[in-house]
Amino acid sequence: MKRTAILVWFVAVVGAGPNALAWGPHPNITRAAQEVLPEREKAAAYFGGEWKRLHDLYCGMPDFSGRTFGDFFPDDFLIFPEVPRSISHSAPAVSQAYVPFFRRALQALRTESPQNAARWLGSLLHFVEDSGAPPHAAAIEGELHKRLENWLDSKAISIAGYTPQLLGRDEQTALAAFLKRMDDLVAYAKTRAGKIRDHVASLPAREDHLLILECANESARVCADVLHTLFTIAPLDPPWKPTLAGTVRWPADAPLPGHPARVILLGTPFSTLTDSDGVWGLRNVPVGRQQIAVSRIGAGTTIGRSASVALPPTDPPGNLVRNPDFKLSWVTNGVPDHWRAITGQKDLKGWWSDSIRITSNLVYRVGVAGAGPGVKVGVWWRPGPNERGGSTNVIWSPETAERELQPMTTATYAQMLVVTDKPLANAVRRVWLVPKDER
Numbered sequence: 001m002k003r004t005a006i007l008v009w010f011v012a013v014v015g016a017g018p019n020a021l022a023w024g025p026h027p028n029i030t031r032a033a034q035e036v037l038p039e040r041e042k043a044a045a046y047f048g049g050e051w052k053r054l055h056d057l058y059c060g061m062p063d064f065s066g067r068t069f070g071d072f073f074p075d076d077f078l079i080f081p082e083v084p085r086s087i088s089h090s091a092p093a094v095s096q097a098y099v100p101f102f103r104r105a106l107q108a109l110r111t112e113s114p115q116n117a118a119r120w121l122g123s124l125l126h127f128v129e130d131s132g133a134p135p136h137a138a139a140i141e142g143e144l145h146k147r148l149e150n151w152l153d154s155k156a157i158s159i160a161g162y163t164p165q166l167l168g169r170d171e172q173t174a175l176a177a178f179l180k181r182m183d184d185l186v187a188y189a190k191t192r193a194g195k196i197r198d199h200v201a202s203l204p205a206r207e208d209h210l211l212i213l214e215c216a217n218e219s220a221r222v223c224a225d226v227l228h229t230l231f232t233i234a235p236l237d238p239p240w241k242p243t244l245a246g247t248v249r250w251p252a253d254a255p256l257p258g259h260p261a262r263v264i265l266l267g268t269p270f271s272t273l274t275d276s277d278g279v280w281g282l283r284n285v286p287v288g289r290q291q292i293a294v295s296r297i298g299a300g301t302t303i304g305r306s307a308s309v310a311l312p313p314t315d316p317p318g319n320l321v322r323n324p325d326f327k328l329s330w331v332t333n334g335v336p337d338h339w340r341a342i343t344g345q346k347d348l349k350g351w352w353s354d355s356i357r358i359t360s361n362l363v364y365r366v367g368v369a370g371a372g373p374g375v376k377v378g379v380w381w382r383p384g385p386n387e388r389g390g391s392t393n394v395i396w397s398p399e400t401a402e403r404e405l406q407p408m409t410t411a412t413y414a415q416m417l418v419v420t421d422k423p424l425a426n427a428v429r430r431v432w433l434v435p436k437d438e439r
Contacts, residue, residue, distance in 0.1 A: 058122025242281025246307025370429025
Protein backbone atom coordinates (compact mmCIF):
# COMPACT_ATOMS: atom_id res chain seq x y z
CA MET A 1 0.00 0.00 0.00
CA LYS A 2 1.47 3.32 -1.01
CA ARG A 3 1.63 6.21 1.45
CA THR A 4 -1.15 8.17 -0.32
CA ALA A 5 -3.39 5.14 -0.05
CA ILE A 6 -2.58 4.84 3.65
CA LEU A 7 -3.65 8.43 4.25
CA VAL A 8 -6.94 7.97 2.40
CA TRP A 9 -7.61 4.76 4.31
CA PHE A 10 -6.78 6.34 7.68
CA VAL A 11 -8.99 9.37 7.13
CA ALA A 12 -11.83 7.13 5.94
CA VAL A 13 -11.69 5.10 9.16
CA VAL A 14 -11.21 7.74 11.85
CA GLY A 15 -13.14 10.53 10.18
CA ALA A 16 -16.12 8.57 8.96
CA GLY A 17 -18.78 10.24 11.07
CA PRO A 18 -21.41 8.57 13.23
CA ASN A 19 -20.38 5.01 12.39
CA ALA A 20 -16.66 5.57 13.00
CA LEU A 21 -14.98 3.55 15.72
CA ALA A 22 -12.59 6.27 16.88
CA TRP A 23 -12.48 9.84 18.19
CA GLY A 24 -13.12 11.15 14.70
CA PRO A 25 -11.38 14.52 14.80
CA HIS A 26 -7.88 13.31 15.73
CA PRO A 27 -6.33 14.95 12.63
CA ASN A 28 -8.21 18.21 13.20
CA ILE A 29 -7.28 18.36 16.89
CA THR A 30 -3.60 17.77 16.13
CA ARG A 31 -3.57 20.32 13.31
CA ALA A 32 -5.21 22.93 15.55
CA ALA A 33 -2.51 22.38 18.16
CA GLN A 34 0.28 22.63 15.60
CA GLU A 35 -1.07 25.90 14.21
CA VAL A 36 -0.72 27.83 17.49
CA LEU A 37 2.78 26.70 18.41
CA PRO A 38 5.41 29.42 18.69
CA GLU A 39 7.80 26.81 17.17
CA ARG A 40 5.53 25.89 14.26
CA GLU A 41 7.77 27.29 11.49
CA LYS A 42 10.89 25.77 13.01
CA ALA A 43 9.09 22.46 13.54
CA ALA A 44 7.80 22.43 9.95
CA ALA A 45 11.36 22.94 8.69
CA TYR A 46 12.81 20.33 11.06
CA PHE A 47 10.28 17.59 10.36
CA GLY A 48 9.71 18.35 6.69
CA GLY A 49 6.89 16.24 5.27
CA GLU A 50 6.56 14.43 8.60
CA TRP A 51 5.05 17.57 10.12
CA LYS A 52 1.96 17.12 7.94
CA ARG A 53 1.88 13.37 8.50
CA LEU A 54 1.79 14.02 12.24
CA HIS A 55 -1.82 15.18 11.87
CA ASP A 56 -2.73 13.20 8.74
CA LEU A 57 -1.55 9.82 9.98
CA TYR A 58 0.63 9.46 13.05
CA CYS A 59 -1.80 10.87 15.62
CA GLY A 60 -4.13 7.95 14.82
CA MET A 61 -1.67 5.07 15.19
CA PRO A 62 -2.87 3.64 18.53
CA ASP A 63 -6.23 2.89 16.91
CA PHE A 64 -4.35 0.59 14.50
CA SER A 65 -2.49 -1.56 17.00
CA GLY A 66 -1.89 -5.01 15.56
CA ARG A 67 -2.32 -3.88 11.98
CA THR A 68 0.09 -3.63 9.07
CA PHE A 69 0.63 -0.26 7.43
CA GLY A 70 2.20 0.08 4.00
CA ASP A 71 5.55 1.32 5.29
CA PHE A 72 5.78 0.45 9.01
CA PHE A 73 4.08 -1.42 11.83
CA PRO A 74 2.19 0.91 14.21
CA ASP A 75 3.06 -1.44 17.10
CA ASP A 76 6.73 -0.47 16.72
CA PHE A 77 5.61 2.87 18.16
CA LEU A 78 3.21 1.44 20.73
CA ILE A 79 4.99 -1.52 22.35
CA PHE A 80 8.33 -1.01 24.15
CA PRO A 81 9.89 -1.99 27.50
CA GLU A 82 7.87 0.54 29.51
CA VAL A 83 4.64 -0.50 27.73
CA PRO A 84 4.88 -4.24 26.97
CA ARG A 85 1.18 -4.58 26.04
CA SER A 86 -1.61 -2.41 24.67
CA ILE A 87 -3.23 0.16 26.97
CA SER A 88 -6.93 0.97 27.00
CA HIS A 89 -7.81 4.38 25.54
CA SER A 90 -10.56 5.08 28.10
CA ALA A 91 -10.34 6.44 31.63
CA PRO A 92 -9.09 5.48 34.08
CA ALA A 93 -6.77 2.98 32.34
CA VAL A 94 -5.60 5.47 29.70
CA SER A 95 -3.65 7.28 32.43
CA GLN A 96 -1.16 4.39 32.31
CA ALA A 97 0.00 5.76 28.95
CA TYR A 98 0.80 9.30 30.05
CA VAL A 99 4.22 8.93 31.67
CA PRO A 100 5.78 6.25 29.42
CA PHE A 101 4.66 7.83 26.14
CA PHE A 102 5.69 11.33 27.26
CA ARG A 103 9.14 10.00 28.13
CA ARG A 104 9.38 7.96 24.94
CA ALA A 105 8.43 10.92 22.75
CA LEU A 106 11.02 13.06 24.52
CA GLN A 107 13.61 10.31 24.06
CA ALA A 108 12.81 10.15 20.35
CA LEU A 109 13.24 13.91 19.96
CA ARG A 110 16.62 13.67 21.65
CA THR A 111 17.90 10.55 19.91
CA GLU A 112 16.00 9.60 16.73
CA SER A 113 15.47 10.93 13.22
CA PRO A 114 12.74 13.52 12.63
CA GLN A 115 10.62 10.86 10.93
CA ASN A 116 10.70 8.46 13.87
CA ALA A 117 10.32 11.27 16.41
CA ALA A 118 7.16 12.44 14.60
CA ARG A 119 5.72 8.93 14.88
CA TRP A 120 6.36 8.77 18.62
CA LEU A 121 4.80 12.21 19.02
CA GLY A 122 1.74 10.92 17.19
CA SER A 123 1.33 8.03 19.63
CA LEU A 124 1.54 10.37 22.62
CA LEU A 125 -0.90 12.88 21.14
CA HIS A 126 -3.43 10.14 20.46
CA PHE A 127 -3.66 9.20 24.13
CA VAL A 128 -3.91 12.86 25.09
CA GLU A 129 -6.73 13.42 22.61
CA ASP A 130 -8.62 10.28 23.57
CA SER A 131 -8.56 11.42 27.19
CA GLY A 132 -10.48 14.52 26.14
CA ALA A 133 -13.15 12.60 24.21
CA PRO A 134 -16.39 12.58 26.27
CA PRO A 135 -17.09 8.83 26.02
CA HIS A 136 -13.48 7.96 26.83
CA ALA A 137 -13.42 10.23 29.87
CA ALA A 138 -16.76 8.88 31.11
CA ALA A 139 -16.08 5.23 30.07
CA ILE A 140 -19.22 5.06 27.88
CA GLU A 141 -19.41 2.19 25.39
CA GLY A 142 -21.61 1.10 22.50
CA GLU A 143 -23.57 3.26 20.08
CA LEU A 144 -23.58 6.21 22.48
CA HIS A 145 -19.79 6.09 22.53
CA LYS A 146 -19.72 6.60 18.77
CA ARG A 147 -22.13 9.50 18.95
CA LEU A 148 -20.34 11.29 21.78
CA GLU A 149 -17.02 11.29 19.96
CA ASN A 150 -18.15 11.96 16.40
CA TRP A 151 -21.25 14.14 16.49
CA LEU A 152 -19.44 17.43 16.03
CA ASP A 153 -18.34 19.61 13.15
CA SER A 154 -14.65 18.66 13.07
CA LYS A 155 -13.90 21.48 10.62
CA ALA A 156 -14.88 23.94 13.36
CA ILE A 157 -12.09 22.77 15.66
CA SER A 158 -9.83 25.78 16.29
CA ILE A 159 -7.86 27.27 19.15
CA ALA A 160 -6.68 30.31 17.21
CA GLY A 161 -5.30 32.91 19.59
CA TYR A 162 -4.38 30.37 22.27
CA THR A 163 -0.90 30.72 23.75
CA PRO A 164 0.54 27.28 24.60
CA GLN A 165 1.56 26.90 28.23
CA LEU A 166 5.02 25.64 29.19
CA LEU A 167 4.56 22.71 31.55
CA GLY A 168 8.20 22.76 32.67
CA ARG A 169 11.74 23.27 31.47
CA ASP A 170 12.97 19.85 32.58
CA GLU A 171 11.51 16.37 32.33
CA GLN A 172 10.58 15.91 36.00
CA THR A 173 8.81 19.24 36.37
CA ALA A 174 7.07 18.91 33.01
CA LEU A 175 5.82 15.42 33.80
CA ALA A 176 4.24 16.52 37.07
CA ALA A 177 2.46 19.41 35.37
CA PHE A 178 1.46 17.18 32.44
CA LEU A 179 -0.23 14.69 34.76
CA LYS A 180 -2.17 17.50 36.43
CA ARG A 181 -3.14 18.86 33.00
CA MET A 182 -4.40 15.42 31.97
CA ASP A 183 -6.46 15.00 35.15
CA ASP A 184 -8.10 18.34 34.42
CA LEU A 185 -8.76 17.35 30.78
CA VAL A 186 -10.47 14.10 31.78
CA ALA A 187 -12.61 15.93 34.34
CA TYR A 188 -13.51 18.58 31.73
CA ALA A 189 -14.66 15.99 29.21
CA LYS A 190 -16.40 13.78 31.79
CA THR A 191 -18.48 16.71 33.02
CA ARG A 192 -19.65 17.52 29.51
CA ALA A 193 -20.41 13.88 28.79
CA GLY A 194 -22.71 13.84 31.81
CA LYS A 195 -24.52 16.95 30.57
CA ILE A 196 -25.28 15.66 27.09
CA ARG A 197 -25.37 11.86 27.20
CA ASP A 198 -29.15 11.53 27.69
CA HIS A 199 -29.90 14.18 25.07
CA VAL A 200 -27.60 12.60 22.48
CA ALA A 201 -28.92 9.12 23.25
CA SER A 202 -32.49 10.27 22.51
CA LEU A 203 -31.75 11.84 19.13
CA PRO A 204 -33.19 9.96 16.13
CA ALA A 205 -30.47 11.23 13.77
CA ARG A 206 -27.04 12.83 13.84
CA GLU A 207 -26.84 16.28 15.37
CA ASP A 208 -23.56 18.11 15.92
CA HIS A 209 -23.17 19.16 19.53
CA LEU A 210 -21.22 22.18 20.78
CA LEU A 211 -20.14 20.50 24.04
CA ILE A 212 -18.36 17.78 22.07
CA LEU A 213 -16.66 20.51 20.05
CA GLU A 214 -15.60 22.17 23.31
CA CYS A 215 -13.93 18.91 24.36
CA ALA A 216 -12.09 18.68 21.04
CA ASN A 217 -10.84 22.25 21.41
CA GLU A 218 -9.69 21.65 24.98
CA SER A 219 -7.87 18.52 23.80
CA ALA A 220 -6.13 20.66 21.17
CA ARG A 221 -5.02 23.14 23.86
CA VAL A 222 -3.49 20.34 25.91
CA CYS A 223 -1.74 18.95 22.81
CA ALA A 224 -0.34 22.41 22.09
CA ASP A 225 0.96 22.62 25.67
CA VAL A 226 2.57 19.19 25.34
CA LEU A 227 4.25 19.91 21.99
CA HIS A 228 5.47 23.33 23.14
CA THR A 229 6.93 21.77 26.29
CA LEU A 230 8.64 18.91 24.46
CA PHE A 231 10.14 21.27 21.88
CA THR A 232 11.43 23.46 24.72
CA ILE A 233 13.06 20.60 26.63
CA ALA A 234 14.44 19.03 23.43
CA PRO A 235 15.00 21.97 21.03
CA LEU A 236 14.61 21.26 17.32
CA ASP A 237 18.12 22.11 16.16
CA PRO A 238 18.62 21.25 12.48
CA PRO A 239 20.31 19.65 10.79
CA TRP A 240 19.75 16.37 12.61
CA LYS A 241 23.11 14.57 12.85
CA PRO A 242 23.47 11.04 14.27
CA THR A 243 26.46 10.05 16.38
CA LEU A 244 25.83 6.32 15.80
CA ALA A 245 24.75 5.30 12.31
CA GLY A 246 24.64 2.32 10.02
CA THR A 247 22.96 0.63 7.09
CA VAL A 248 20.85 -2.52 6.99
CA ARG A 249 20.33 -4.66 3.91
CA TRP A 250 17.68 -7.38 3.67
CA PRO A 251 16.77 -10.00 1.05
CA ALA A 252 15.34 -8.49 -2.10
CA ASP A 253 12.38 -10.86 -2.02
CA ALA A 254 11.47 -10.19 1.63
CA PRO A 255 7.76 -9.42 2.12
CA LEU A 256 6.53 -5.85 2.55
CA PRO A 257 9.44 -4.35 0.58
CA GLY A 258 8.73 -0.79 1.77
CA HIS A 259 9.02 -1.70 5.44
CA PRO A 260 12.10 -0.67 7.44
CA ALA A 261 14.22 -2.75 9.79
CA ARG A 262 14.20 -2.25 13.55
CA VAL A 263 17.46 -1.47 15.34
CA ILE A 264 17.78 -1.97 19.10
CA LEU A 265 20.67 -1.24 21.46
CA LEU A 266 20.33 -4.25 23.75
CA GLY A 267 20.46 -3.56 27.47
CA THR A 268 19.25 0.01 26.90
CA PRO A 269 15.88 1.68 26.20
CA PHE A 270 17.11 2.94 22.82
CA SER A 271 15.68 1.73 19.54
CA THR A 272 14.79 3.13 16.14
CA LEU A 273 13.67 2.18 12.64
CA THR A 274 15.71 2.49 9.48
CA ASP A 275 14.34 4.41 6.55
CA SER A 276 13.06 2.46 3.55
CA ASP A 277 16.61 2.29 2.17
CA GLY A 278 17.96 0.71 5.35
CA VAL A 279 19.78 3.78 6.68
CA TRP A 280 19.50 4.44 10.40
CA GLY A 281 21.00 6.68 13.04
CA LEU A 282 20.83 7.66 16.70
CA ARG A 283 22.34 10.53 18.64
CA ASN A 284 22.92 11.23 22.31
CA VAL A 285 23.29 7.50 23.07
CA PRO A 286 26.20 5.49 24.48
CA VAL A 287 28.47 4.30 21.69
CA GLY A 288 30.82 1.37 21.40
CA ARG A 289 29.97 -1.29 24.00
CA GLN A 290 26.41 -2.51 23.66
CA GLN A 291 25.22 -5.16 21.28
CA ILE A 292 23.02 -4.08 18.40
CA ALA A 293 20.03 -6.22 17.43
CA VAL A 294 18.57 -5.77 13.95
CA SER A 295 15.32 -7.41 12.86
CA ARG A 296 12.86 -7.20 10.00
CA ILE A 297 9.89 -9.16 8.70
CA GLY A 298 11.04 -11.81 6.22
CA ALA A 299 14.67 -11.64 7.40
CA GLY A 300 16.70 -13.27 10.13
CA THR A 301 17.61 -11.29 13.25
CA THR A 302 21.26 -10.39 13.77
CA ILE A 303 22.87 -9.52 17.10
CA GLY A 304 26.39 -8.15 17.24
CA ARG A 305 28.59 -5.06 17.47
CA SER A 306 28.33 -3.90 13.87
CA ALA A 307 26.13 -0.94 12.96
CA SER A 308 25.91 -2.06 9.33
CA VAL A 309 24.62 -5.55 8.60
CA ALA A 310 23.14 -7.74 5.87
CA LEU A 311 20.17 -9.69 7.22
CA PRO A 312 19.87 -13.30 6.02
CA PRO A 313 16.61 -14.67 4.61
CA THR A 314 14.26 -16.54 6.89
CA ASP A 315 14.00 -20.33 6.71
CA PRO A 316 11.87 -20.80 4.69
CA PRO A 317 12.18 -17.53 2.75
CA GLY A 318 9.28 -15.09 2.84
CA ASN A 319 8.17 -15.91 6.39
CA LEU A 320 5.44 -13.47 7.52
CA VAL A 321 5.88 -14.24 11.24
CA ARG A 322 7.87 -11.60 13.12
CA ASN A 323 10.66 -12.99 15.34
CA PRO A 324 9.86 -16.55 14.17
CA ASP A 325 12.89 -18.08 15.88
CA PHE A 326 12.32 -16.21 19.18
CA LYS A 327 15.84 -14.78 19.06
CA LEU A 328 14.87 -11.30 20.23
CA SER A 329 13.54 -10.61 23.75
CA TRP A 330 13.95 -6.87 24.32
CA VAL A 331 10.50 -5.62 25.34
CA THR A 332 10.17 -8.12 28.22
CA ASN A 333 13.16 -10.11 29.38
CA GLY A 334 12.61 -13.80 28.69
CA VAL A 335 9.54 -13.30 26.49
CA PRO A 336 10.17 -13.25 22.72
CA ASP A 337 9.22 -9.95 21.10
CA HIS A 338 6.06 -10.13 18.94
CA TRP A 339 4.75 -13.06 20.99
CA ARG A 340 2.56 -13.17 24.10
CA ALA A 341 0.88 -15.70 26.36
CA ILE A 342 -2.49 -16.99 25.16
CA THR A 343 -5.33 -15.44 27.16
CA GLY A 344 -9.10 -15.73 27.06
CA GLN A 345 -9.07 -19.27 25.70
CA LYS A 346 -10.42 -21.82 28.17
CA ASP A 347 -8.74 -24.90 26.74
CA LEU A 348 -5.52 -23.39 25.38
CA LYS A 349 -2.29 -22.63 27.18
CA GLY A 350 0.77 -21.39 25.39
CA TRP A 351 1.72 -18.56 23.05
CA TRP A 352 0.43 -16.68 20.06
CA SER A 353 2.17 -14.41 17.63
CA ASP A 354 1.44 -10.85 16.61
CA SER A 355 -1.34 -10.55 14.04
CA ILE A 356 -0.18 -11.27 10.48
CA ARG A 357 -1.81 -9.67 7.44
CA ILE A 358 -2.97 -12.36 5.00
CA THR A 359 -5.08 -12.72 1.86
CA SER A 360 -7.99 -15.14 2.12
CA ASN A 361 -7.77 -16.48 -1.44
CA LEU A 362 -4.17 -17.68 -1.03
CA VAL A 363 -2.95 -21.00 0.29
CA TYR A 364 -0.32 -20.77 3.04
CA ARG A 365 2.45 -23.09 4.11
CA VAL A 366 2.21 -23.25 7.90
CA GLY A 367 4.95 -25.05 9.74
CA VAL A 368 7.15 -25.64 12.75
CA ALA A 369 10.66 -26.97 13.35
CA GLY A 370 12.11 -28.50 16.48
CA ALA A 371 8.85 -29.07 18.35
CA GLY A 372 9.32 -30.80 21.69
CA PRO A 373 7.21 -33.62 23.16
CA GLY A 374 3.57 -32.71 23.75
CA VAL A 375 3.79 -29.43 21.85
CA LYS A 376 1.01 -28.54 19.41
CA VAL A 377 0.96 -25.77 16.85
CA GLY A 378 -1.77 -24.09 14.90
CA VAL A 379 -3.03 -21.02 13.11
CA TRP A 380 -5.95 -18.78 13.98
CA TRP A 381 -7.66 -17.00 11.10
CA ARG A 382 -9.23 -13.69 12.14
CA PRO A 383 -11.53 -11.19 10.38
CA GLY A 384 -9.45 -8.40 11.95
CA PRO A 385 -6.22 -8.17 13.95
CA ASN A 386 -7.92 -7.78 17.32
CA GLU A 387 -11.28 -9.44 16.66
CA ARG A 388 -12.28 -12.61 18.46
CA GLY A 389 -14.56 -13.78 15.65
CA GLY A 390 -13.48 -16.47 13.27
CA SER A 391 -12.16 -19.91 14.04
CA THR A 392 -8.99 -21.80 14.74
CA ASN A 393 -8.44 -23.54 11.43
CA VAL A 394 -6.34 -26.31 12.87
CA ILE A 395 -4.18 -27.24 15.82
CA TRP A 396 -2.02 -30.30 15.36
CA SER A 397 0.77 -32.29 16.89
CA PRO A 398 3.65 -31.57 14.52
CA GLU A 399 4.66 -35.03 13.42
CA THR A 400 4.06 -33.37 10.07
CA ALA A 401 6.21 -30.24 10.21
CA GLU A 402 4.31 -28.29 7.55
CA ARG A 403 0.75 -28.08 6.31
CA GLU A 404 -0.89 -26.23 3.44
CA LEU A 405 -3.90 -24.27 4.65
CA GLN A 406 -6.31 -21.74 3.19
CA PRO A 407 -7.92 -19.10 5.42
CA MET A 408 -11.65 -18.81 5.82
CA THR A 409 -13.07 -16.35 3.28
CA THR A 410 -13.67 -13.59 5.85
CA ALA A 411 -10.13 -13.68 7.24
CA THR A 412 -7.74 -10.74 6.84
CA TYR A 413 -5.27 -11.62 9.61
CA ALA A 414 -3.76 -14.73 11.13
CA GLN A 415 -1.98 -15.64 14.35
CA MET A 416 0.35 -18.54 14.90
CA LEU A 417 -0.25 -20.58 18.06
CA VAL A 418 2.15 -22.76 20.02
CA VAL A 419 0.28 -24.82 22.60
CA THR A 420 2.60 -25.71 25.47
CA ASP A 421 3.18 -25.15 29.17
CA LYS A 422 6.87 -24.43 28.52
CA PRO A 423 8.69 -21.20 27.71
CA LEU A 424 8.26 -20.62 23.99
CA ALA A 425 11.93 -20.93 23.06
CA ASN A 426 12.06 -24.29 24.88
CA ALA A 427 9.02 -25.64 23.06
CA VAL A 428 9.91 -25.14 19.38
CA ARG A 429 12.87 -23.86 17.37
CA ARG A 430 11.01 -21.75 14.82
CA VAL A 431 7.64 -21.38 13.07
CA TRP A 432 6.58 -20.05 9.68
CA LEU A 433 3.64 -18.88 7.66
CA VAL A 434 4.48 -18.37 3.99
CA PRO A 435 2.29 -17.94 0.88
CA LYS A 436 2.44 -21.21 -1.02
CA ASP A 437 4.05 -19.67 -4.12
CA GLU A 438 6.98 -18.37 -1.99
CA ARG A 439 9.99 -20.64 -2.12
